[in-house]
Structures are given as structure tokens and as C-alpha cells.
Amino acid sequence: MDLLNLEIFQSVARNQSISGAAKELQYAQSNITTRIQQLEAEFETTLLYRHNRGVTLTDKGHTLLAYSERILSLIEEMNNEVTDSQTIKGKLNIGYIETTAAIRLPKLISKFHKSFPKVELALTSGVSEGNFNAVLQHELDGAFIADAIYHDDLIQTKFVDEELILITNTQVAQGITLDKLNNCTILVFHKGCAYRKKLEDFLHSQWIVPKKTMEFGSLDAIMGCVSAGLGVTMMPRSLVKRYILNGSDLQHIFPKFNVNVTTMFIHRKDKYISPALSKLLDMIKKGSSL
Template identity: 50%
Template sequence: MDFQALRFFQAVARLGSISRAANELNYAQSNLTAKIRQLEATLQTTLFYRHNRGTTLTEKGKLLLSYTDELFQLLEEMESVMRDDQTPQGSLTIGSMETTAAVRLPALLSTFHRQHPAVDLTLKTGPTEQSIQDVLHYELDGAFVAGPVEHPDLACETVIEEELVLLTDTHHQPLSSLRDIENRTILVFRNGCSYRARFEDWLRYEGVIPEKMMELGTLDGIIGCVSAGLGVSLLPRSVVEKHSEATQLVLHPIPRQFGKVNTLFIYRKDQHLSASLREFMNLSLML
């Protein structure tokens, strides 16, 4: 099998265009076209539908892409294992919910950087659903997500138990039931956020239909809008407690079935645990 042809195929599949793939790889477009045609001839199948907007994978093309991604991931892992001398070094990419990154991780990241300066650590924040997919597709070495997570390819370690609280401004009337917020705007992160999903589950359980739901992109944005009286939100107590005295916030306890959530550290079961990832995980379990 021609590995270069598979690299070309992977790039075209990812970018959806032979010309864009040629520009990214710095090869002549004619070379990529020829390699793709040779690959199709070797496999005796059509891998792409060609159209005026670029290319689209056929069903056989989608199948080959999954094998190709796995093949190159295994090759990279093999090289990593061969180079690994048990000294934490090289790149390490970790995902995290924004709330965890804001409150729980600064001290951890500082300690890890101080102890292992040769590691090029990158932190990417995003909702739980996105981080899970990024770990599954080898785009993250590991990630802090909200549990529970059940996937046959993922290993999970519980690192924190969070208590969720309902967040309102100080001018909001005392809460006797969830229906007291029925006419308020619900402030949430985008879809895929576990805290948003938990809030929506609670609303459905109580039969409450909010008048409006507004998505915000940052933790500070949500806290600031709640403080200003724009709406209410559901967030971990550890995240908002330090803001409650300095800003116009009130924290309300919620039923335990919706108010407790574990923060997990996840990683692929089949991946090689580099020295860098092992050391990072060891520190994480001390949060």
C-alpha cells in the first residue's frame, strides 16, 4: 500500500477539495489527482464523488478514511513508544470544561509546568460532548468532562464531585419552587454542555417550560448577566461561590438528583500512556 497516497487521500477527505489539499501539502494538484486515481485503481473502487464544489466521500471512501485514520494513529503511537524514555517531554493536549479550567486547573497546570518544563502542554476548553469526541478521534490526549461517561473505548477516572446550584441575582424573589423562574431567561453554554443538559433535565422533570433560553460563550459572561438581572443559570458551587459576595448573586440549592455531578478525566483505553500523560493524570487525581 502506498502510504503517500493514503496521506493524500486523508487530506482530500478532510478538506473536501483536491486543490485545498494540494495547497496545504505543498504538492502540485496534478500529483494528488494522479495518486488518488492510482489508489482507486488499486482498491478497485471509487473513493470520491467529484462535483463543482469539490469532493465528497463515497461509502467506501468513508470506510477507507476510518481505517486510514486508525493506521496513521497507530504509526504515530509506535513512534512515540519507541522514543519514550519515561521522561515527561514533548506535546500534551488536554481538554476541559471551561468551569473546571477556571477554578480547578490553574494550580494543577502551574505545578505540572514547574515539575515538567520540557512538556509542551496545551489546554483546550469546550463542552463535555465535544471533548469526548475529540478524545475518541485522538485530537486530545485526555480531557476533564462531566460524568457519567460510558463508552467502550474510553477509560475514566473520577477526580472531583461538584455540587450544582441555581444562580440568581439578589433582587429575585425567594424561590419556593422551580416554577418561580418560569418567566426568567435561562442562561446556558452551547449544546453539549453537561450543566445545560442537567438544567434541562430538571426543567422537564418539574414540567417547567422557560420563556427564553440564551446561549453565552464564557463563564464570566454568564455570571455577569445573572448579576445584572438578565436571567438565571445552573453552575457548580465551587465556580460561583467566590463571586457571590463581590457581585449581585444568590446561590440556591437544588434537589440532589440534579445537583451532584462528577468531573471525570477520560482517555482512550487503546492509547499508549506517555510519561507526560501519566504524570499529568497522577497530579489530576490529587485535585
């Protein structure tokens, strides 16, 4: 078996498209297609469903992905153990949530890159639930999530504690009461976001049903619309302070209903901890000092 075929297969699975893998690996699409066809011929099975949006793994494809992760991890472990080089290198695929990227991640990544410039970091944005599933499915080496999500196959490392606060703009905040939230619009990320879940749980505990829920794909879009008076959201206090300093019209409402959340970093128990991942974990454990 050609191990390069497994690496290409992993890239196709990660990008969910032939073209995405070709771009990531800088190969011609025809080369990627040929390599996948070689794997399918070798195993005498279909590994991918092709459709207009890209590709989806078959059941056998998911099985191969799990085995390929183990095989390539063992090879990486072998190379690291046998070689005499002390240089920390390799590639890490890390998932993050936008709020972590906006507040904490830049310092961590900058410090890591300066310390280990030979490590290639690939960073992917997602909501907590999506990052959780991507780590479980071997699509990411590790990921940041908001709040602990327990699973027998995962190890969680605390990164930092955050305080979530309810915010709107100053005009909407004037005279606002809990019961008036029934007539408000809440602005949130897509389902699977831990902050959205915290906000929805709070509203449910107060018997509040907002008039409308608007979903956004980016942090700046949510904060910009809140600042413009479109509605209410729940975000980390440290993040809100930064937006206020940058001129956003935001106001903290209902201080006694603040919610605490811990940003965690997760990775699989059965995954080989490469020197690069080990160094990243060491820095994450010191997250509160970054």
C-alpha cells in the first residue's frame, strides 16, 4: 500500500472535496482522483459518495479513515522515536471557536510559532459541537471547545475560564426588563455553539421565549448587529470589553445573570501525542498566563 494514498484520502475526507484536497496538497485534481481510485480498487469497495457539493465518506470510508489515522500516527511516532533530531516539527490540525480566536488564541499561536517554527499549524474554525465531532472522527488532532463535553475517547485540558454576560446596545438597554426579552431578537451562532446553548438555557429558566432568533456565521457579524441595536446576545466579558474599546455601542444588562464557562482543549486518548502536540498542550495548560 502506498502511504501517500492514505494521506491524500485523509485530505479529501478533511476537506470533503477533491478540489479542496488538491488545493491543500498542491496536486492536480486528476492526481487526487487517481489516487482515490487506486485505494478503491485495492480494497474493492467504494470509499466516497460523489455529489454536487463535494464528497461524503461511505461506511467503509469512515473505517479506512480511522485506520489510516492510526497507521500514519504510528509512522510519525516511529520517525520521532528513531531519529536523532531534536527539532520539533510536523503538522497539527487544530480546531478553534471564534471567540477564543478573538481573545486568547493569537498570543498562544504566536508564542507557539516562535518557539517551534518547524511545526505547520492548520487552524479550522467551528462551533464547539462541530469541533468535538471532528476530533472524535480523527479529522482534527485537537480542538478548543466552550465548556466540558465528556466522552470516554477524549482527554480534556483546561485552557481558561470565561464569564459570559448578556449584552445589547445602549438604546435597547434603556428600561429593559426580563419580561421585555420576550419581544427581543437574540443573535447567536449556528446550533452546536456552547454560548448559544448557555443563552437559550438562561432564557428557558426565566420562562422567556424571544420573538426571533437570528443565526450568524461570524463573530463580527453578531457583535456589529448587537451594536446596531438589532437584539441581544451572550458573550465573554473580556471580548465585550475589547469591542467597547474599539468603539462598539454595547451595554451589559442583568449583571446578576452572568454565566461562567471554561474553554477546554480536547484530543483523542488513543492518538499518538507527537512532540509538537505535547508542546502545544504544555502551553495550553498555562493558558491563563498568556
